[in-house]
Amino acid sequence: MGIVLLLTIVDMSWAQNADTVVTNNNKNVKGYIYDAVSHEPMIGVTVQSLNNTYVWVTDFHGYFNLEVPDTVKSLKLSYLGYETTLIDATANDTLRIYLNESKGINLKEATIVGRQSNTTISTLGIAKTEKIGLGELMKAACCNLSESFETTPSVDVGFTDAVSGYKQIQMLGLAGTYTSFTRENIPDIRGLAAITGLTFTPGTFVESIQLSKGAGSVVNGFEGTAGQINVEWFKPFEDKSPQFIINGYQSVQGRSEGNFVANHSFNKRLSTSVLLHGRGDFKKVDMNNDKFLDNPLGSVFVGANRWFYFGENGWEIQGGVKAIALNTHGGQFNHKKGDEQLSGNSPWGYQNKTDRIETWAKIGKVNLETPYKSMGLQLSGIYHDQSNQFGATPYNGNQRSFYTNYIYQSIINNTNHIIKMGASAIFDQYYESFKTVNFSRTEIVPGVFTEYSWKHTEKFNLVAGLRADYNNLFGTFVTPRLHIRYAPTQNTAFRASAGRAQRTANFIAENMGLMASSRSFLINSRNFSSITEYPRNNYPFAPEVAWNMGVNFTQKFMLNYRDGTFGLDYYYTDFTNQVVVDIEKFREVNFYNLNGKSYSHSIQAQLDYEPIRFFDVRLAYRFYDVKTTYSGQLLEKPLIASYRAFLNLGFSTHNHWKFDYTVQWMGSKRLPQHYDDHLKKVVVSGKSPSFWLMNTQINKSFNNDAFSIYVGAENLLNVMQHPLIIGASDPFGNNFDASLIWGSAMGRNIYAGFRINIAPKNKNN
Amino acid sequence: MKNIFLTIIAVLIVGIVSVKAQNKAKIQTDTIHVSGICDMCEKRIVDAAYIKGVKRADWDKNTGILKVVYNSQKTSISEIEKNIAATGHDAGKTKANINDYKKLPECCAYKEVGIH
Known part of the structure; x- marks a missing residue:
């Protein structure tokens, strides 16, 4: 989870310090804030720029209208007992925001979900990552991790031999042992189970798989010649x-x-x-x-x-x-x-x-x-x-x-x-x-x-x-x-x-x-x-x-x-x-x-x-x-x-x-x-x-x-x-x-x- | 063997070209406001917007704006509005019937918001 949070932070666009701003074109960011569960307007939510220079507190209707310099790209919403949320402040429209009660994570990107296809490749993010979602995993209806790649062109799946029933994968034409496997960013099947270990993760446990080819982050170690599968x-x-x-x-x-x-x-x-x-x-x-x-x-x-x-x-x-x-x-x-x-x-x-x-x-x-x-x-x-x-x-x-x-x-x-x-x-x-x-x-x-x-x-x-x-x-x-x-x-x-x-x-x-x-x-x-x-x-x-x-x-x-x-x-x-x-x-x-x-x-x-x-x-x-x-x-x-x-x-x-x-x-x-x-x-x-x-x-x-x-x-x-x-x-x-x-x-x-x-x-x- | 793939690509290209030709038909883009709240609403609204003649529909949860691309010889914005309103969501000038509104799932009950 720690890592998930870290990555979330990396992906966010933050405002610069106001001190460094020379030009001073202002804009108004306005909208309504509601409770995500009850949909009631929330009174007294603090809306502020990240350097705390610009602050507004929502009124009886949950309404805010905050004038900030154009350079402010996002605003922080905070309310006791609720998740502190960052919102995109670049839109001109009136925003409708639903705040979730806090689960202890105090920073979470407000999620925007449209119809997503089953495997998605984004133009964002530093590495090209194929995200294999639930829809794709369901295509291989049973099955363990080795079999869940059968609808992924980047991975070849084959039997190790004709008697053991084990399947192995290949990426970039290199054996599966050259790919580093992690479960939520902790090394998973290293060592003796490098080939056979794919059998040990049933597909039903899995919410999603991220696959990236080539060199990975040094944070996760020195292995992973061909790529990473998380x-x-x-x-x-x-x-x-x-x-x-x-x-x-x-x-x-x-x-x-x-x-x-x-x-x-x-x-x-x-x-x-x-x-x-x-x-x-x-x-x-x-x-x-x-x-x-x-x-x-x-x-x-x-x-x-x-x-x-x-x-x-x-x-x-x-x-x-x-x-x-x-x-x-x-x-x-x-x-x-x-x-x-x-x-x-x-x-x-x-x-x-x-x-x-x-x-x-x-x-x-x-x-x-x-x-x-x-x-x-x-x-x-x-x-x-x-x-x-x-x-x-x-x-x-x-x-x-x-x-x-x-x-x-x-x-x-x-x-x-x-x-x-x-x-x-x-x-x-x-x-x-x-x-x-x-x-x-x-x-x-x-x-x-x-x-x-x-x-x-x-x-x-x-x-x-x-x-x-x-x-x-x-x-x-x-x-x-x-x-x-x-x-x-x-x-x-x-x-x-x-x-x-x-x-x-x-x-x-x-x-x-x-x-x-x-x-x-x-x-x-x-x-x-x-x-x-x-x-x-x-x-x-x-x-x-x-x-x-x-x-x-x-x-x-x-x-x-x-x-x-x-x-x-x-x-x-x-x-x-x-x-x-x-x-x-x-x-x-x-x-x-x-x-x-x-x-x-x-x-x-x-x-x-x-x-x-x-x-x-x-x-x-x-x-x-x-x-x-x-x-x-x-x-x-x-x-x-x-x-x-x-x-x-x-x-x-x-x-x-x-x-x-x-x-x-x-x-x-x-x-x-x-x-x-x-x-x-x-x-x-x-x-x-x-x-x-x-x-x-x-x-x-x-x-x-x-x-x-x-x-x-x-x-x-x-x-x-x-x-x-x-x-x-x-x-x-x-x-x-x-x-x-x-x-x-x-x-x-x-x-x-x-x-x-x-x-x-x-x-x- | 590879021929099959070439055939598939060819079919795709032919499809695209024929569609390009069709573009000379009256393709129009409009935006209307549709009332809704959540992701479930988005699915309902977009599904309802896709009637015959509609090329594409995107609804923004934050602004309530539905952007719809359609062939004006086959359908009209009021037809689209009518179809969305029938699912309980106010669409542009067309308001949803109260009985249709009451059938909305709990999280899509947009009229309850702001009354309190």
Whole structure:
């Protein structure tokens, strides 16, 4: 929350000090002030300029008429027991303002809400951010975070392998591990869960997602090479948050899901949410008849509880806990849990058990006298334990992490110059065992940062950040980042960003999908089986370091009286070091430090337009050029589509029907050396065919969205990768590989579900 | 494969061009005052304003001003006012019938404001 407040302050336009004003053109700002709930006029509300030079108190009708210089852009409204509100003082019209009773937050932008499409890209804000709202999330009716990106052109979603059922994402052609995931700006799935962790956030918990490509703010850390994805949960104190959400989902492929969210405010200060999710897969599905289950059986439970407290004097405190228990097994059709994994003895099996607990707290304080001064402290702790079995290969991992970040914000002279500074510390302890080898390491990374934001009129702003961190294994490193925005008109924005990012690769956990094969694992060309014990903290590689630069252009337009947005962006990522995952030789995967070039170019064009009222069209096309040096040879990264085209059509009616249709074309991908089951020989290289994917959904809601039902189909054309698993007939043999996934590992899926959404009692607006 | 996308773009362009030609018809922009309070009112008013012939309607919650773009050969400002007033909101010169007003949701009851 502290951060939300800080950001709100950044976005506001503040008046300059009256002392600095030379010209003295005056204007009158007038209007009526009402109570937001009772709509009664409010007498005695103080209306004043931000420097307190000009003051008015509302009369019996709630009326005010204040003469101020033209330079005053906003006015502060204050009344005991009500939220102090800033209003825009640039309008000439008579204003009607509704004040909310205070919940302890003393600074809040008066919200202006029109009809918003489901994903919005603004020309405001320093970084180009795609805000994925509830409407968009509902298009993927069930589902966890990885699946909620299936209608977002900026993100590619694919299976990690053909047995575990995990999905991973890619941004800018780089693996999901290069994107930093945060929950309300606290790092969420770092470390061992970097790939699998997307499964642990059910879509029903999520109120909105913000996605931005390229370098992020130094305030949130030094990671995030490809971009940031921030997830906002439902907040119990917000008027728009429903009291209850109950959601049920069933697919013909045997996936059952239930979700429950309850929000409750005890009083103006204290509120809580309870969030529950359960998923079960009970039906054995093998649509491509390769004797392997398309999706593992088992269950996932997620439970969370969070609390908010708004104290006096601008204090706010929140804390939460989230627990996850996952238990799945899959593999060959006849495999039973606990079957001995010996060649010829029993079916090949996959097992995964994960237990995870996350806990977090945020403490924020806004100075009431000087609301531009604030501070926030973020704390979080993670315990993660997983055990996996891929055939005869065991993999176990354990992570304990602790994170803290302190942010102080103030201004220099006026709010056109905002300065943030603070300090953070990360503690990560990992224990992993893979086959016969044990790895363990402890990383402690304290750091300090500062970030300066400069705003020059509404047209230009700049954010420059710098941080310095010390890593106990790798030493000190400096992370500079820069963002510039230029908006010549209200509807046009040019933005540029550049920055450095560093991370330590958890190369085993992040490549778990490769364990679903008979590949031998090598570190620096040395086989794992020849290593028995890795000395503690002797991490075999250098940290991954990359520089990212990006430019983008957003143009809003009106055509035939309908709104649209056109966006074009280009990002370039250049790795100084990378832990290369080399699968160029069949039967092995080799990890080593980058020796040569590794880069990614990404270009994306996107058009959003509403040609007819309630009919939204989104067209997107993107191009990637991702290359890495594999053993001295610069090659296109395998299993990445250079081209992707995307079309989404959404139509809604007055009587609350919604129709949604997505079609995408995925270009061909490079395949590394592999064994071909048909030719019965090793193929040096190849290309996967391009393919189409279609999803559709119909949604009907009743009684003001209180109840809705939906049916949908994924992969309507039933396009599946063939063969999905190489050497499926002999999974203990040398040619077995279930990790070369370029297409859909699941066939057509039909699903249906319902959602009960009980609105809050005091429904306003 | 890509042809389908090109086709879609072509259809969009053709649509835009044909619409451009149509612009020679009597397109008129007017602003009227419509009584209302909240976001729910905005949805109600804008929905009611979109009758046949209306190209675009935007209502500003703070000022109560409805900006409406319409084809004057197909509809008129009084038609639009009438349709909005039928939902209970006073629109321009057309006042809402008291029975229609009473059907408004609680938060849209604009006449209660200021009486106290």
